[in-house]
Amino acid sequence: MMPIFDIAIIGGGIMGCGTALRLAEGGMRAIILEQGDIGQGASGVNAGTLSMQIKRVKLMPYAIRGHEEWQHMGDAVGFHKTGGYTLAFNDREAELLHERMKMKKEAGANISFVSPKQLNEKEPHLAKKVIAVSYCPDDGYANSSLTGQYYRKKIDEKGINFIEAFKVTNIRSVSDGYEIASGDRAVVASRILIACGGWSKHITAMLGVDLPIRARINTVSVTERAPQLVSSVIGHATGLLTMKQKENGTILIGGGWQGKGRPEEGRGQVSVDSLVPNLQLAKFVLPALSNIRIVRSWTGFEANVPDFYPLAGALPNRDNAFILGCVRGGFTIGPYISKLMGDYILGKEPEMPLFDPGRKMEEGKLI
Amino acid sequence: MFDAIVIGAGPAGANAAILLSENGLKTALIDEQRDAGGQVWRAKSESILEASITDAGEQGDALRDRLKSSNVITKFNCRVWHIERLENGHWLLSVVGGVEKKLITKALIIATGAQERVIPVPGWTLPGVFGLAGATAIFKEHMMAPKRRTIVAGNGPLLFYVASETLSLGGRVSAVISINSRTDWLKSLPAMLSNPSLIWQGLKWIFTLNKNRIPIYWQHAVKSVEGENMVDGVTICKVDQNWAPVEGTDQYIHGENLCYGQGLMPAVEATHLAGADHHYDEKLGGWVPTIDQWGRTSVAGLYACGDNAGIYGALAAPIRGSLAAQAVCEDAGINIDRKAEIKKLKVAIKFGLAATALTIPRSGLEALITGETEVCRCEGITRQEIDFEIKTGAQSPNAIKSGTRCGMGPCGGRYCMDSVALITQHRTKKSREEIGLPTARPPLRPVTIDDISDDLDYDDLPIPGVSPL
Numbered sequence: 001m002m003p004i005f006d007i008a009i010i011g012g013g014i015m016g017c018g019t020a021l022r023l024a025e026g027g028m029r030a031i032i033l034e035q036g037d038i039g040q041g042a043s044g045v046n047a048g049t050l051s052m053q054i055k056r057v058k059l060m061p062y063a064i065r066g067h068e069e070w071q072h073m074g075d076a077v078g079f080h081k082t083g084g085y086t087l088a089f090n091d092r093e094a095e096l097l098h099e100r101m102k103m104k105k106e107a108g109a110n111i112s113f114v115s116p117k118q119l120n121e122k123e124p125h126l127a128k129k130v131i132a133v134s135y136c137p138d139d140g141y142a143n144s145s146l147t148g149q150y151y152r153k154k155i156d157e158k159g160i161n162f163i164e165a166f167k168v169t170n171i172r173s174v175s176d177g178y179e180i181a182s183g184d185r186a187v188v189a190s191r192i193l194i195a196c197g198g199w200s201k202h203i204t205a206m207l208g209v210d211l212p213i214r215a216r217i218n219t220v221s222v223t224e225r226a227p228q229l230v231s232s233v234i235g236h237a238t239g240l241l242t243m244k245q246k247e248n249g250t251i252l253i254g255g256g257w258q259g260k261g262r263p264e265e266g267r268g269q270v271s272v273d274s275l276v277p278n279l280q281l282a283k284f285v286l287p288a289l290s291n292i293r294i295v296r297s298w299t300g301f302e303a304n305v306p307d308f309y310p311l312a313g314a315l316p317n318r319d320n321a322f323i324l325g326c327v328r329g330g331f332t333i334g335p336y337i338s339k340l341m342g343d344y345i346l347g348k349e350p351e352m353p354l355f356d357p358g359r360k361m362e363e364g365k366l367i
Numbered sequence: 368m369f370d371a372i373v374i375g376a377g378p379a380g381a382n383a384a385i386l387l388s389e390n391g392l393k394t395a396l397i398d399e400q401r402d403a404g405g406q407v408w409r410a411k412s413e414s415i416l417e418a419s420i421t422d423a424g425e426q427g428d429a430l431r432d433r434l435k436s437s438n439v440i441t442k443f444n445c446r447v448w449h450i451e452r453l454e455n456g457h458w459l460l461s462v463v464g465g466v467e468k469k470l471i472t473k474a475l476i477i478a479t480g481a482q483e484r485v486i487p488v489p490g491w492t493l494p495g496v497f498g499l500a501g502a503t504a505i506f507k508e509h510m511m512a513p514k515r516r517t518i519v520a521g522n523g524p525l526l527f528y529v530a531s532e533t534l535s536l537g538g539r540v541s542a543v544i545s546i547n548s549r550t551d552w553l554k555s556l557p558a559m560l561s562n563p564s565l566i567w568q569g570l571k572w573i574f575t576l577n578k579n580r581i582p583i584y585w586q587h588a589v590k591s592v593e594g595e596n597m598v599d600g601v602t603i604c605k606v607d608q609n610w611a612p613v614e615g616t617d618q619y620i621h622g623e624n625l626c627y628g629q630g631l632m633p634a635v636e637a638t639h640l641a642g643a644d645h646h647y648d649e650k651l652g653g654w655v656p657t658i659d660q661w662g663r664t665s666v667a668g669l670y671a672c673g674d675n676a677g678i679y680g681a682l683a684a685p686i687r688g689s690l691a692a693q694a695v696c697e698d699a700g701i702n703i704d705r706k707a708e709i710k711k712l713k714v715a716i717k718f719g720l721a722a723t724a725l726t727i728p729r730s731g732l733e734a735l736i737t738g739e740t741e742v743c744r745c746e747g748i749t750r751q752e753i754d755f756e757i758k759t760g761a762q763s764p765n766a767i768k769s770g771t772r773c774g775m776g777p778c779g780g781r782y783c784m785d786s787v788a789l790i791t792q793h794r795t796k797k798s799r800e801e802i803g804l805p806t807a808r809p810p811l812r813p814v815t816i817d818d819i820s821d822d823l824d825y826d827d828l829p830i831p832g833v834s835p836l
Contacts, residue, residue: 037766044769057836089825100836129825149770152760164762224777224813239834248772256834260451269642270809272449272461272469279816280823293813295777298806308835328834364835 005031005161007345008180008189010168010203011196013043014334015324015341017151019193022342024158031187032155032162033180035199039148042197045300046331047220047254048078048144049242051233052109052136053086053101055329056308060107061352062333069335070142077142077150082244084139084233085119087130087285093237094132100237101134111136125229125288132237139233141244141252144331163187171206177320191320191345195338198263198301200311200325209315212305212361213326217259217268219275221297225249229288241281251289253282259299268299304328308364309355312341316358323357369395369440371695372460372472374447374637377405378681379673380478381430382688383695388438390696390703395440395470397447397462399812403431405480405673406500407681409507423507448810448819450475450641456668458641461809463818474668474695477638478688481631481652481674484726487786488735490592491627492744499525499628503532512538515623518601520544520589523630523726524569530581531572533626540581541622544603546610546629547725548586558721561714562682588735589627590617598625611731630726632785633675639807642666647799649727650720651677653785654804660709662691663698670694680719686712733793736786743783745776753787757794764788764805777813780805 007023009016012034020030032038050070055063070079086101088094098113105111116130155162163185170181177190194203198215226249234243241255257278261268275297283289303326305311310328315321324341327333340350373384376398384396396403402410408427434441442465449461458475462468483498485491497505499521505511512533518541519530530543559566576583586606593600605616631652635645638656643664645654655677656664662672672691673684686708693705736742738751748771756770764784767773773787774780780787784805791802810819 037761037763040765040769054834056834096833103836145769145772145775147769148766149756149759149761156760222775238830240830258831267806269451270449272451272459272809275449275809276820277823277829280820281828283816283820284823284825284828290817291815293777293815294810294819295813296775296779296808297810298808 004176005029005187005189007191007193008033008178008187009193009195010180011041011194011199012038012151012162012164013041013195013197014039014147014151014331015197015327015338016193016195017155018335018338019195019324019342019345020155020160021158022339023345024160026342026346028346030160031189032160033166033168033182033187034162034164035167035196037148037164038152038155038162039150042300042302043147043331043334044144045220045298046144046218046302047242047252048141048331049233049244049254050141050332051084051139051235051242053084053104053111053134053139053235054239054242055104055109055332057103057107058309059327059329059333060104060109062337063329064108066333066336067138070332073142073150073335077146079140079142081138081140082232083135083137084235085114085123086134086235086237087119087126088132088237089129090131097132097134097237109136110138123230123232123234125286126234127285127287141233143246168203168206171203191322193341193345194315194321194323195325197325198303200303200323202264204315204323207315207318207321209318211311211323211357213303213311214305215263215301215303216256217261217299218254218302219257219259219270219278219297219299220252220254221275221279221294222253223251223289224293224295226251226292229286234285236281236285241278241285243282243286251292253279255281261299263301268301270297270299302330305361306363307361310337311357312337312354313344313356369393369470369472370699371474371476372397372458372470373476373478375405375478375480375673375675376400376403376441376443377478377480377673378408378430378684379688379691380405380476381434382685383476383478383672383692384439385433385437386689386692387695390692390701392696392699392701394438395442395472396434397442397445399444399446399464401443403434403441406504407684409504411510412508446812447637448812448814450637452642452666458668461819463814468819474670474699475641476662476670476672476691476695477641477675478671478673479634479637479675481678482634482781484629484632484728484785485627485782486629486732486735487740487742488589488591489737489740490594492741493592493594493598494596495594495598495623496592496625496627499529499626500631502529502626506532506536510536512536513624514538516541516621517624517626518542518544518620518622519626520601520603521628521630522546524722525628527569527572527576529626531575534575534579534581540576540579542620543576543581543583544587544589544601544620545583545585546588546606551725555721555725558717561717565718588612589625590735592625593619598623601625607731609731610729611734629728630723631674631678633677635675636781636807636811638664638669638671638675639804640809640811641669643669643671645804648677650723652723652726660690661694662687663694668698678719678723679716680722683712683715683719686715728789730793733789736790742786742790743773743776745778746772748773750790753790754794757791762791762795762797763803764791767791768805774805
């Protein structure tokens with residue numbers, strides 16, 4: 001029989017590992033239970049964009065602090081501050097860009113507008129059809145592939161227990177807290193934190209809690225190594241493109257185009273009907289892409305709730321049970337909000353407010 | 368919309384396609400080569416059509432003739448890069464090189480054959496190193512052998528075929544380095560006797576080697592490939608029962624080409640991408656889709672036949688094609704009785720399994736991959752880097768890939784992931800099944816954006832609602 005832990009954290013991504021590290025600082029004994037490998041879910045397969053220009057207005061203060069965390073992690077996670085441009089190609093997009101960036105700037109992001117000419121001087125390979133451009137010098141990226149390696153090393157250094165290939169099959173209340181089982185293996189802990197992204201709905205249901213969690217299935221593609229074509233992170237006014245070229249020459253293309261599948265069924269599948277327009281848009285923006293080969297396309301699940309704000313706090317109707325997830329921009333914000341979550345579980349007042357999972361949620365507006 | 372599409376026009380796939388169309392199913396056959404025949408019955412290049420006729424060539428020509436007179440719609444020089452199962456159970460294939468970019472079918476047969484297993488050793492990436500199977504492709508298509516001296520090394524029957532064929536085509540052979548011992552071969556003889564003609568062929572190969580006084584080093588392996596900018600020789604050593612190198616037995620052998628391979632593995636990327644269950648069976652060459660005796664996979668409407676469903680070899684392939692075609696027909700409500708084929712298959716696989724048994728990697732093999740050996744040639748990742756990643760906690764191919772970039776290059780891990788699993792197995796003592804396969808993702812082969820899409824009219828771009836503020 002394994003010892004009883006202070007807390008079992010389901011999900012070994014940025015949220016779960018980040019919280020575990022904070023809890024360890026506070027003296028709490030955590031065990032991380034991960035269905036696959038540490039940091040290989042959404043944390044490890046997203047496009048790695050750290051852009052203030054694609055963060056939600058209300059989450060901007062969290063994003064700014066999250067960005068600082070990534071900067072601090074530095075080379076170990078492949079952090080690069082390159083500056084980022086968001087492009088508009090027609091009047092509708094230009095209007096959208098102005099309206100949105102103004103609000104984001106007011107929320108604290110260091111965003112300004114530059115002329116297409118200035119963009120052209122900095123990024124001569126981009127399409128010349130741009131009519132409006134916003135710029136943020138803080139934007140950049142990290143290498144999401146290194147998330148697992150980074151966090152595994154950190155939790156190992158702190159002596160935090162973790163079990164990989166532990167796919168939770170059942171959770172039940174016991175006198176000391178919760179017993180979490182994976183087949184015939186089981187772990188007992190006084191508290192439980194659900195931090196498994198797209199899989200959270202399925203896990204909270206095991207505790208009899210029904211949360212309106214849904215999963216988006218974001219597609220990301222990478223090219224073979226190419227000559228230097230872009231040096232900044234490039235976005236599109238609609239948010240439907242992110243593009244960056246890494247030091248090794250490969251170009252990463254994202255933008256939230258939707259694949260297929262459900263978290264319960266595996267890792268999701270790339271759908272050609274959304275991959276092709278995603279790549280066409282990338283080529284429109286960077287014409288030189290046309291003859292560079294795509295080496296791999298994949299999908300990752302991004303969980304959300306109807307109001308598109310995080311679930312971060314105590315699980316409704318259960319004692320000693322918590323949830324952290326559904327953070328839009330979770331890669332950027334994760335290292336910070338997980339600290340807040342750790343403080344909350346330790347009974348401290350977090351530096352910034354969390355987001356009550358039991359709140360009433362209205363459908364967020366898609367413009 | 369097709370009733371059936373077969374991917375791979377080797378003996379298994381082409382035979383399946385012919386049978387399906389004979390039974391009235393609208394069938395397409397896709398292959399990336401310019402004609403049917405696969406690797407084993409590969410078509411000769413047009414420039415040497417007059418060249419002498421070989422057994423394999425004859426069988427291949429017969430198959431190509433049958434195909435031409437059938438109603439099968441062939442799509443050659445055509446490559447499938449993505450496979451998706453639609454909600455109605457049909458299959459959507461994304462292809463390049465054809466007229467259409469998308470094909471839809473009710474049933475999908477995957478007959479993508481085998482790929483070569485190459486154990487990396489220092490110097491294996493030097494120009495002048497070929498795969499054993501790769502060399503056979505050149506022989507069959509161009510009937511040419513390198514003029515410089517060739518060293519032939521590895522395991523299984525292919526070794527002796529490549530050496531003898533090199534001689535027959537006017538090339539020179541320095542030596543044959545067989546990791547199998549004579550005893551390994553003797554043990555496999557009873558099973559191989561199921562096919563006397565192939566045994567006879569094998570004896571002819573050995574006879575050719577003896578006649579030309581080509582030294583055969585039994586139970587020896589290539590330890591490193593030597594040379595500055597290209598191969599000028601190999602260092603070989605004796606190996607023990609587990610194929611681990613024996614200290615102090617090094618010898619240098621001179622030669623400017625090395626044909627090198629350790630057997631064949633099923634090419635399972637397509638069935639894996641299509642979502643079929645797979646399991647590891649070393650007797651079948653490695654990871655295979657889990658199929659019934661006809662070739663039905665775990666996913667309805669998806670079938671597998673030929674070496675990609677287990678290395679049974681060329682003899683079994685056409686029979687397996689027939690069986691898969693029968694399953695497709697049966698599932699479509701058409702009855703054809705080819706149960707007799709099952710019996711034929713049982714005989715045919717004996718030889719193939721015995722040949723595959725000679726190539727099953729043994730536990731000592733990983734010791735040939737030294738620390739400085741480049742395991743992932745696309746990204747230049749060495750064994751040391753992989754060892755370190757495992758030592759610091761990575762336990763799966765996905766985790767090793769993410770941490771090191773091993774397998775992230777243009778080959779998509781096709782050439783290195785088996786070695787990575789071999790190393791992981793050695794370090795973690797986990798079974799190959801526990802270690803698992805890396806996630807299958809498109810494209811099956813790299814494609815450019817121009818390959819897969821037409822020019823874009825910006826206003827036609829399907830832009831969904833933008834993200835919330």
